[in-house]
Amino acid sequence: MGFNPMHLGTTLLARKLVVRAARTESKGASLGSKAPHFELPEPLTGKVWKLDDFEPYPALLVMFVCNHCPFVKHLKKAIVKLTNFYMKKGLAVVAISSNSIATHPQDGPQFMAEEAKLLNYPFPYLYDESQDVAREFGAVCTPEFFLFKKDGRRPFELVYHGQFDDSRPSNNVPVSGRDLSRAIDCVLSSQPIPSVQKPSVGCSIKWHPETTL
Template sequence: MAMAAIAASELCTSILTPKISSLAHFSPSLTRTRNLLLLGHHNWKQRPAKRLVIRAARIQSKAVPLKSRAPNFEVMFICNHCPFVIHLKRDIVKLANDYDRKGLATVAISSNSIVTHPQDGPDFMAEEAKSFDYPFPYLYDETQEVAHAFGAACTPDFFIFKKDGRRPFELSYHGQFDDSRPNNNRPITGRDLRIALDCVLSARPISIPQKPSIGCSIKWHPGSMK
Protein backbone atom coordinates (compact mmCIF):
# COMPACT_ATOMS: atom_id res chain seq x y z
CA MET A 1 0.00 0.00 0.00
CA ALA A 2 2.92 2.32 0.51
CA MET A 3 3.72 2.07 -3.20
CA ALA A 4 0.13 3.04 -4.00
CA ALA A 5 0.64 6.19 -1.96
CA ILE A 6 3.79 6.96 -3.96
CA ALA A 7 1.93 6.45 -7.21
CA ALA A 8 -1.01 8.61 -6.12
CA SER A 9 1.37 11.34 -5.11
CA GLU A 10 3.40 11.24 -8.33
CA LEU A 11 0.36 10.78 -10.55
CA CYS A 12 -1.31 13.89 -9.21
CA THR A 13 2.00 15.76 -9.37
CA SER A 14 2.44 14.98 -13.05
CA ILE A 15 -1.17 15.58 -14.08
CA LEU A 16 -2.59 18.26 -11.81
CA THR A 17 0.16 20.41 -10.42
CA PRO A 18 3.92 20.99 -10.74
CA LYS A 19 4.56 20.72 -7.01
CA ILE A 20 3.42 18.62 -4.09
CA SER A 21 4.48 19.24 -0.55
CA SER A 22 3.60 15.98 1.16
CA LEU A 23 2.81 12.37 0.54
CA ALA A 24 -0.49 10.81 1.50
CA HIS A 25 0.00 8.55 4.48
CA PHE A 26 -2.58 5.90 5.33
CA SER A 27 -2.64 4.48 8.83
CA PRO A 28 -4.90 2.23 10.96
CA SER A 29 -6.33 5.20 12.85
CA LEU A 30 -6.94 7.52 9.92
CA THR A 31 -10.57 8.37 9.26
CA ARG A 32 -10.46 12.15 9.38
CA THR A 33 -10.34 14.20 6.20
CA ARG A 34 -6.92 14.61 4.62
CA ASN A 35 -5.90 16.87 1.74
CA LEU A 36 -4.45 14.87 -1.12
CA LEU A 37 -3.62 16.23 -4.54
CA LEU A 38 -5.04 13.05 -5.98
CA LEU A 39 -5.11 11.61 -9.44
CA GLY A 40 -6.59 13.05 -12.60
CA HIS A 41 -8.02 12.18 -15.97
CA HIS A 42 -6.16 11.55 -19.20
CA ASN A 43 -7.88 14.55 -20.85
CA TRP A 44 -6.58 17.03 -18.30
CA LYS A 45 -4.50 19.53 -20.26
CA GLN A 46 -4.24 23.11 -19.09
CA ARG A 47 -6.89 22.84 -16.39
CA PRO A 48 -5.80 24.55 -13.18
CA ALA A 49 -4.53 22.43 -10.33
CA LYS A 50 -7.21 21.54 -7.83
CA ARG A 51 -6.94 20.17 -4.31
CA LEU A 52 -9.25 17.22 -3.89
CA VAL A 53 -10.31 15.90 -0.52
CA ILE A 54 -10.71 12.22 0.32
CA ARG A 55 -10.90 10.13 3.45
CA ALA A 56 -9.10 6.89 4.12
CA ALA A 57 -10.62 3.82 5.72
CA ARG A 58 -8.78 2.31 8.69
CA ILE A 59 -6.28 0.14 6.87
CA GLN A 60 -2.65 -0.55 7.62
CA SER A 61 0.13 1.05 5.64
CA LYS A 62 3.39 2.83 6.26
CA ALA A 63 5.12 5.98 5.20
CA VAL A 64 7.58 6.03 2.32
CA PRO A 65 10.20 8.61 1.30
CA LEU A 66 8.99 11.37 -0.99
CA LYS A 67 11.77 10.65 -3.49
CA SER A 68 10.64 7.05 -4.02
CA ARG A 69 9.80 6.29 -7.65
CA ALA A 70 6.21 5.52 -8.60
CA PRO A 71 5.24 2.20 -10.18
CA ASN A 72 2.57 1.54 -12.78
CA PHE A 73 -0.73 2.24 -11.14
CA GLU A 74 -4.30 0.91 -11.12
CA VAL A 75 -7.24 2.95 -9.87
CA MET A 76 -10.60 1.31 -9.36
CA PHE A 77 -13.90 2.82 -8.33
CA ILE A 78 -15.80 0.37 -6.16
CA CYS A 79 -18.21 0.47 -3.21
CA ASN A 80 -19.58 -1.85 -0.55
CA HIS A 81 -23.16 -2.48 -1.65
CA CYS A 82 -23.10 -2.84 -5.45
CA PRO A 83 -23.92 -6.42 -6.59
CA PHE A 84 -21.49 -6.08 -9.50
CA VAL A 85 -18.66 -5.27 -7.11
CA ILE A 86 -19.70 -7.97 -4.62
CA HIS A 87 -19.65 -10.46 -7.50
CA LEU A 88 -15.99 -9.65 -8.22
CA LYS A 89 -14.69 -8.70 -4.80
CA ARG A 90 -12.59 -11.76 -3.94
CA ASP A 91 -11.18 -11.88 -7.46
CA ILE A 92 -10.29 -8.18 -7.32
CA VAL A 93 -8.29 -8.92 -4.16
CA LYS A 94 -6.62 -11.91 -5.82
CA LEU A 95 -5.68 -9.86 -8.88
CA ALA A 96 -4.29 -7.03 -6.72
CA ASN A 97 -2.15 -9.51 -4.79
CA ASP A 98 -0.95 -11.20 -7.97
CA TYR A 99 0.13 -7.95 -9.60
CA ASP A 100 1.53 -6.37 -6.46
CA ARG A 101 4.29 -8.97 -6.77
CA LYS A 102 4.88 -7.73 -10.32
CA GLY A 103 5.30 -4.11 -9.27
CA LEU A 104 1.78 -2.74 -9.73
CA ALA A 105 0.33 -0.32 -7.19
CA THR A 106 -3.44 -0.33 -6.69
CA VAL A 107 -5.86 2.02 -4.98
CA ALA A 108 -9.64 1.70 -4.60
CA ILE A 109 -11.99 4.66 -4.30
CA SER A 110 -15.62 4.84 -3.22
CA SER A 111 -17.43 7.98 -4.39
CA ASN A 112 -21.01 7.11 -3.49
CA SER A 113 -23.09 9.57 -1.49
CA ILE A 114 -23.55 8.43 2.09
CA VAL A 115 -26.72 10.52 2.24
CA THR A 116 -28.45 7.96 0.05
CA HIS A 117 -26.14 4.98 0.72
CA PRO A 118 -24.69 5.20 4.24
CA GLN A 119 -23.41 1.62 3.93
CA ASP A 120 -20.78 2.93 1.50
CA GLY A 121 -19.24 5.37 3.98
CA PRO A 122 -15.75 5.24 5.55
CA ASP A 123 -16.62 3.30 8.71
CA PHE A 124 -18.27 0.52 6.74
CA MET A 125 -15.46 0.70 4.18
CA ALA A 126 -12.98 0.02 6.98
CA GLU A 127 -14.95 -3.07 8.01
CA GLU A 128 -15.08 -4.21 4.38
CA ALA A 129 -11.34 -3.71 3.91
CA LYS A 130 -10.62 -5.76 7.01
CA SER A 131 -13.14 -8.47 6.18
CA PHE A 132 -11.75 -9.06 2.68
CA ASP A 133 -8.16 -8.29 3.63
CA TYR A 134 -7.78 -5.58 1.02
CA PRO A 135 -4.11 -5.28 0.04
CA PHE A 136 -4.66 -1.72 -1.26
CA PRO A 137 -5.78 1.64 0.18
CA TYR A 138 -9.57 2.03 0.13
CA LEU A 139 -10.43 5.73 -0.05
CA TYR A 140 -13.62 7.73 0.27
CA ASP A 141 -14.23 10.55 -2.21
CA GLU A 142 -16.48 12.66 0.01
CA THR A 143 -16.90 15.57 -2.42
CA GLN A 144 -17.17 13.27 -5.47
CA GLU A 145 -14.69 15.52 -7.25
CA VAL A 146 -12.29 12.63 -7.87
CA ALA A 147 -15.01 10.63 -9.66
CA HIS A 148 -15.87 13.69 -11.74
CA ALA A 149 -12.19 14.25 -12.56
CA PHE A 150 -11.80 10.69 -13.82
CA GLY A 151 -15.10 10.54 -15.62
CA ALA A 152 -15.98 7.45 -13.57
CA ALA A 153 -19.52 6.34 -14.27
CA CYS A 154 -20.13 3.12 -12.39
CA THR A 155 -18.87 0.61 -9.87
CA PRO A 156 -16.72 -1.21 -10.62
CA ASP A 157 -14.70 0.92 -13.03
CA PHE A 158 -11.01 0.31 -13.75
CA PHE A 159 -8.21 2.64 -14.88
CA ILE A 160 -4.58 1.64 -15.54
CA PHE A 161 -1.85 4.26 -15.71
CA LYS A 162 1.60 3.47 -17.01
CA LYS A 163 4.74 5.24 -15.84
CA ASP A 164 7.78 5.57 -18.06
CA GLY A 165 10.70 7.06 -16.17
CA ARG A 166 10.22 10.75 -15.50
CA ARG A 167 7.46 11.15 -18.06
CA PRO A 168 3.95 11.91 -16.77
CA PHE A 169 1.55 9.09 -16.06
CA GLU A 170 -0.37 7.98 -19.13
CA LEU A 171 -3.80 6.39 -19.04
CA SER A 172 -3.46 3.08 -20.87
CA TYR A 173 -6.69 1.29 -20.03
CA HIS A 174 -10.19 2.24 -18.94
CA GLY A 175 -12.62 -0.63 -18.98
CA GLN A 176 -14.07 -3.78 -17.47
CA PHE A 177 -12.67 -6.55 -15.28
CA ASP A 178 -14.01 -9.29 -17.57
CA ASP A 179 -17.28 -10.45 -19.14
CA SER A 180 -18.67 -12.02 -15.95
CA ARG A 181 -21.76 -10.44 -14.41
CA PRO A 182 -24.06 -11.48 -11.58
CA ASN A 183 -26.33 -14.23 -12.87
CA ASN A 184 -24.88 -14.47 -16.41
CA ASN A 185 -23.10 -17.75 -15.52
CA ARG A 186 -19.80 -16.68 -17.09
CA PRO A 187 -16.75 -17.54 -14.98
CA ILE A 188 -14.82 -14.78 -13.28
CA THR A 189 -11.37 -14.67 -14.84
CA GLY A 190 -10.29 -11.03 -14.80
CA ARG A 191 -9.27 -11.65 -18.41
CA ASP A 192 -9.60 -8.11 -19.77
CA LEU A 193 -7.86 -6.43 -16.88
CA ARG A 194 -5.12 -9.08 -16.65
CA ILE A 195 -4.31 -8.83 -20.36
CA ALA A 196 -4.20 -5.04 -20.11
CA LEU A 197 -1.94 -5.19 -17.05
CA ASP A 198 0.39 -7.73 -18.66
CA CYS A 199 0.72 -5.47 -21.70
CA VAL A 200 1.42 -2.37 -19.61
CA LEU A 201 3.94 -4.14 -17.38
CA SER A 202 5.79 -5.52 -20.39
CA ALA A 203 5.70 -2.16 -22.24
CA ARG A 204 3.53 -3.51 -25.05
CA PRO A 205 0.44 -1.92 -26.62
CA ILE A 206 -2.79 -3.25 -25.15
CA SER A 207 -3.89 -6.04 -27.45
CA ILE A 208 -7.62 -6.23 -26.73
CA PRO A 209 -10.57 -3.87 -27.24
CA GLN A 210 -11.31 -1.80 -24.15
CA LYS A 211 -14.88 -2.69 -23.22
CA PRO A 212 -16.65 -0.24 -20.89
CA SER A 213 -17.30 -1.54 -17.42
CA ILE A 214 -20.89 -2.37 -16.50
CA GLY A 215 -22.22 -2.03 -12.98
CA CYS A 216 -24.12 0.21 -10.60
CA SER A 217 -24.15 3.91 -11.38
CA ILE A 218 -22.19 6.09 -8.98
CA LYS A 219 -24.64 7.46 -6.43
CA TRP A 220 -24.29 11.21 -6.73
CA HIS A 221 -25.23 13.52 -3.87
CA PRO A 222 -28.92 14.50 -3.95
CA GLY A 223 -29.39 17.64 -5.97
CA SER A 224 -25.99 17.43 -7.63
CA MET A 225 -25.49 17.06 -11.36
CA LYS A 226 -22.79 14.86 -12.88
Protein backbone atom coordinates in the same frame (compact mmCIF):
# COMPACT_ATOMS: atom_id res chain seq x y z
CA MET B 1 4.00 -15.50 -16.22
CA GLY B 2 0.65 -13.73 -16.26
CA PHE B 3 -2.29 -14.03 -13.93
CA ASN B 4 -3.92 -17.47 -14.00
CA PRO B 5 -7.70 -17.15 -13.70
CA MET B 6 -7.92 -20.77 -12.58
CA HIS B 7 -6.44 -19.63 -9.28
CA LEU B 8 -9.71 -17.87 -8.57
CA GLY B 9 -11.24 -21.20 -7.68
CA THR B 10 -14.69 -22.63 -8.15
CA THR B 11 -16.18 -20.46 -5.43
CA LEU B 12 -15.84 -17.48 -7.74
CA LEU B 13 -17.71 -18.99 -10.66
CA ALA B 14 -20.60 -16.79 -11.68
CA ARG B 15 -23.92 -17.85 -10.25
CA LYS B 16 -27.25 -17.35 -11.98
CA LEU B 17 -28.74 -14.45 -10.05
CA VAL B 18 -31.44 -11.94 -10.68
CA VAL B 19 -29.89 -8.50 -10.36
CA ARG B 20 -32.33 -5.62 -10.18
CA ALA B 21 -29.71 -2.90 -9.88
CA ALA B 22 -29.71 -0.52 -12.82
CA ARG B 23 -26.82 -1.21 -15.18
CA THR B 24 -24.51 1.63 -16.09
CA GLU B 25 -21.62 1.40 -18.56
CA SER B 26 -18.38 3.30 -18.18
CA LYS B 27 -17.95 6.12 -20.66
CA GLY B 28 -15.12 6.37 -23.13
CA ALA B 29 -12.10 8.05 -21.57
CA SER B 30 -9.27 9.69 -23.47
CA LEU B 31 -6.46 7.18 -23.63
CA GLY B 32 -3.17 8.94 -23.09
CA SER B 33 -4.69 11.48 -20.71
CA LYS B 34 -2.87 12.24 -17.47
CA ALA B 35 -4.03 10.78 -14.17
CA PRO B 36 -6.03 13.39 -12.24
CA HIS B 37 -4.59 14.49 -8.92
CA PHE B 38 -6.28 13.16 -5.80
CA GLU B 39 -5.74 13.47 -2.08
CA LEU B 40 -8.13 11.26 -0.13
CA PRO B 41 -8.38 9.62 3.30
CA GLU B 42 -8.22 5.90 3.94
CA PRO B 43 -10.90 5.15 6.57
CA LEU B 44 -9.17 1.97 7.77
CA THR B 45 -5.92 3.70 8.80
CA GLY B 46 -6.70 7.42 8.76
CA LYS B 47 -3.84 8.00 6.32
CA VAL B 48 -4.31 10.50 3.51
CA TRP B 49 -3.13 9.22 0.14
CA LYS B 50 -2.34 11.30 -2.91
CA LEU B 51 -1.33 10.59 -6.49
CA ASP B 52 2.28 11.55 -5.75
CA ASP B 53 2.58 8.60 -3.35
CA PHE B 54 2.55 6.27 -6.36
CA GLU B 55 5.22 8.07 -8.39
CA PRO B 56 7.88 5.36 -7.91
CA TYR B 57 5.71 2.74 -9.61
CA PRO B 58 5.64 1.95 -13.35
CA ALA B 59 1.88 1.44 -13.41
CA LEU B 60 -1.15 2.43 -11.35
CA LEU B 61 -4.59 0.85 -11.25
CA VAL B 62 -7.39 3.07 -9.93
CA MET B 63 -10.65 1.28 -9.19
CA PHE B 64 -13.95 2.96 -8.39
CA VAL B 65 -15.89 0.54 -6.21
CA CYS B 66 -18.29 0.54 -3.26
CA ASN B 67 -19.65 -1.80 -0.61
CA HIS B 68 -23.25 -2.41 -1.65
CA CYS B 69 -23.23 -2.84 -5.45
CA PRO B 70 -23.93 -6.44 -6.56
CA PHE B 71 -21.61 -6.01 -9.56
CA VAL B 72 -18.74 -5.15 -7.20
CA LYS B 73 -19.66 -7.90 -4.74
CA HIS B 74 -19.56 -10.36 -7.61
CA LEU B 75 -15.88 -9.53 -8.26
CA LYS B 76 -14.49 -8.59 -4.85
CA LYS B 77 -12.63 -11.80 -4.04
CA ALA B 78 -11.27 -11.97 -7.58
CA ILE B 79 -10.13 -8.36 -7.40
CA VAL B 80 -8.23 -9.13 -4.20
CA LYS B 81 -6.50 -12.13 -5.78
CA LEU B 82 -5.66 -10.32 -9.01
CA THR B 83 -4.29 -7.24 -7.26
CA ASN B 84 -2.27 -9.33 -4.80
CA PHE B 85 -0.68 -11.09 -7.77
CA TYR B 86 0.23 -7.95 -9.70
CA MET B 87 1.24 -5.80 -6.75
CA LYS B 88 4.05 -8.30 -6.18
CA LYS B 89 5.16 -7.54 -9.74
CA GLY B 90 5.29 -3.78 -9.25
CA LEU B 91 1.74 -2.58 -9.91
CA ALA B 92 0.38 0.14 -7.63
CA VAL B 93 -3.32 -0.15 -6.81
CA VAL B 94 -5.86 2.10 -5.14
CA ALA B 95 -9.63 1.75 -4.71
CA ILE B 96 -11.97 4.72 -4.30
CA SER B 97 -15.58 4.91 -3.13
CA SER B 98 -17.42 8.07 -4.17
CA ASN B 99 -20.99 7.11 -3.32
CA SER B 100 -23.19 9.49 -1.36
CA ILE B 101 -23.84 8.29 2.17
CA ALA B 102 -26.99 10.41 2.20
CA THR B 103 -28.60 7.83 -0.06
CA HIS B 104 -26.38 4.81 0.68
CA PRO B 105 -25.07 4.95 4.26
CA GLN B 106 -23.75 1.39 3.91
CA ASP B 107 -21.04 2.84 1.67
CA GLY B 108 -19.80 5.22 4.36
CA PRO B 109 -16.28 5.37 5.85
CA GLN B 110 -16.99 3.14 8.85
CA PHE B 111 -18.28 0.35 6.64
CA MET B 112 -15.49 0.87 4.12
CA ALA B 113 -12.96 0.26 6.89
CA GLU B 114 -14.80 -2.89 7.96
CA GLU B 115 -14.91 -4.12 4.37
CA ALA B 116 -11.20 -3.51 3.79
CA LYS B 117 -10.33 -5.35 6.99
CA LEU B 118 -12.73 -8.24 6.39
CA LEU B 119 -11.50 -8.92 2.85
CA ASN B 120 -7.89 -8.05 3.67
CA TYR B 121 -7.57 -5.54 0.86
CA PRO B 122 -3.90 -5.28 -0.15
CA PHE B 123 -4.53 -1.76 -1.51
CA PRO B 124 -5.76 1.44 0.15
CA TYR B 125 -9.55 1.94 -0.03
CA LEU B 126 -10.16 5.69 -0.12
CA TYR B 127 -13.23 7.84 0.55
CA ASP B 128 -14.14 10.55 -1.97
CA GLU B 129 -16.68 12.43 0.14
CA SER B 130 -16.95 15.45 -2.16
CA GLN B 131 -17.18 13.23 -5.27
CA ASP B 132 -14.76 15.62 -6.96
CA VAL B 133 -12.26 12.87 -7.72
CA ALA B 134 -14.90 10.73 -9.44
CA ARG B 135 -15.80 13.72 -11.60
CA GLU B 136 -12.16 14.42 -12.45
CA PHE B 137 -11.70 10.83 -13.59
CA GLY B 138 -15.02 10.78 -15.41
CA ALA B 139 -16.11 7.73 -13.41
CA VAL B 140 -19.81 6.88 -13.59
CA CYS B 141 -20.15 3.31 -12.33
CA THR B 142 -18.90 0.70 -9.91
CA PRO B 143 -16.78 -1.18 -10.61
CA GLU B 144 -14.81 0.98 -13.02
CA PHE B 145 -11.12 0.49 -13.80
CA PHE B 146 -8.49 3.01 -14.91
CA LEU B 147 -5.01 1.65 -15.67
CA PHE B 148 -2.15 4.14 -16.03
CA LYS B 149 1.46 3.62 -17.02
CA LYS B 150 4.46 5.79 -16.25
CA ASP B 151 7.65 6.20 -18.25
CA GLY B 152 10.45 7.60 -16.15
CA ARG B 153 9.60 11.05 -14.84
CA ARG B 154 6.65 11.51 -17.16
CA PRO B 155 3.18 11.67 -15.56
CA PHE B 156 0.94 8.63 -15.38
CA GLU B 157 -0.95 8.20 -18.68
CA LEU B 158 -4.20 6.30 -19.14
CA VAL B 159 -3.74 3.15 -21.22
CA TYR B 160 -6.73 1.01 -20.27
CA HIS B 161 -10.28 1.92 -19.28
CA GLY B 162 -12.24 -1.28 -19.60
CA GLN B 163 -13.93 -4.16 -17.86
CA PHE B 164 -12.58 -6.76 -15.45
CA ASP B 165 -13.94 -9.55 -17.64
CA ASP B 166 -17.21 -10.72 -19.22
CA SER B 167 -18.66 -12.12 -16.00
CA ARG B 168 -21.76 -10.51 -14.51
CA PRO B 169 -23.93 -11.49 -11.52
CA SER B 170 -26.73 -12.44 -13.93
CA ASN B 171 -24.80 -14.66 -16.36
CA ASN B 172 -22.96 -17.95 -16.12
CA VAL B 173 -19.59 -16.67 -17.31
CA PRO B 174 -16.83 -17.61 -14.83
CA VAL B 175 -14.96 -14.78 -13.15
CA SER B 176 -11.48 -14.70 -14.69
CA GLY B 177 -10.17 -11.13 -14.67
CA ARG B 178 -9.08 -11.81 -18.24
CA ASP B 179 -9.48 -8.36 -19.78
CA LEU B 180 -7.86 -6.42 -16.98
CA SER B 181 -5.06 -8.93 -16.43
CA ARG B 182 -4.14 -8.85 -20.13
CA ALA B 183 -3.87 -5.09 -20.00
CA ILE B 184 -1.72 -5.19 -16.86
CA ASP B 185 0.54 -7.84 -18.39
CA CYS B 186 1.07 -5.61 -21.41
CA VAL B 187 1.89 -2.58 -19.30
CA LEU B 188 4.35 -4.39 -17.06
CA SER B 189 6.10 -5.99 -20.04
CA SER B 190 6.10 -2.77 -22.13
CA GLN B 191 3.90 -4.33 -24.80
CA PRO B 192 1.11 -2.58 -26.75
CA ILE B 193 -2.22 -2.44 -24.92
CA PRO B 194 -5.20 -4.08 -26.67
CA SER B 195 -7.03 -1.45 -28.71
CA VAL B 196 -10.43 -3.06 -28.12
CA GLN B 197 -11.52 -2.25 -24.58
CA LYS B 198 -14.99 -3.30 -23.48
CA PRO B 199 -16.61 -0.86 -21.03
CA SER B 200 -17.19 -1.78 -17.42
CA VAL B 201 -20.77 -2.53 -16.45
CA GLY B 202 -22.06 -1.92 -12.95
CA CYS B 203 -24.14 0.22 -10.64
CA SER B 204 -24.22 3.95 -11.20
CA ILE B 205 -22.20 6.06 -8.80
CA LYS B 206 -24.66 7.40 -6.24
CA TRP B 207 -24.31 11.16 -6.52
CA HIS B 208 -25.33 13.48 -3.72
CA PRO B 209 -29.06 14.31 -3.99
CA GLU B 210 -28.39 17.95 -4.86
CA THR B 211 -25.91 17.05 -7.60
CA THR B 212 -26.81 17.75 -11.22
CA LEU B 213 -24.54 16.18 -13.83
